[in-house]
Amino acid sequence: IRTSEGFCVQADTFLKDIDPDEVTSFIIPGGDIAHVRGDELSAFLHSLGRDKSCICAICAGVDLLEEYGFLEGKNSIRTSKNLAVSDGRLITARPEGYVDFAVEVGKAIGLFSDEADIAETLDFFKYHKSEI
Known part of the structure; x- marks a missing residue:
């Protein structure tokens, strides 16, 4: 999948080879989703334990979550003007919200040690501030 910025996202395995019980987070990128849209992806996402797996999508990937019924309720x-929105283990983001999206995903998977770590990450990647 090629993003609007020209980056290429290449899967390194097939869905059929992934055990849904072992998935703790699943990210659907944006870009041309025609290559990933379909019954196989829908069935896989619905097989994930919603209390265990963090399901995330950005840009056009959000369209798939909506199409597959994940956004209902x-x-x-x-439902928000925010760049990124978390609702339990479901995270969605607008294309320009990639930093907010990354931070929300990081929070959901326990990447940050504390609020100061989150603030430092936002300062560096979103506000382009550094200690140097």
């Missing part, structure tokens, strides 16, 4: 970028 949930807060998302469809």
Whole structure:
């Protein structure tokens, strides 16, 4: 999948080779989703344990979550003007919200040690501030 910025996202395995019980986070990128749209992806996402797996999508990837019924009754970028929205283990983001998206995903998977770590990450990547 090629993003609007020209980056290429290449899967390194097939969905059929992934055990849904071992998935702790699944990210659907944006870009041309025609290559990933379909019954196989829908069935796989629905097989994930919603209390265990963090399901995340940005840009056009959010369209797939909406199409597959994941956004019904949930807060998302469809119900908010925010750049990124978390509702439990479901995270959605607008294309320009990639830093906010990364931070929300990081929080959901326990990447940050504390609030200061989150603030430092936002300062560096979103506000371009550094200690140097």
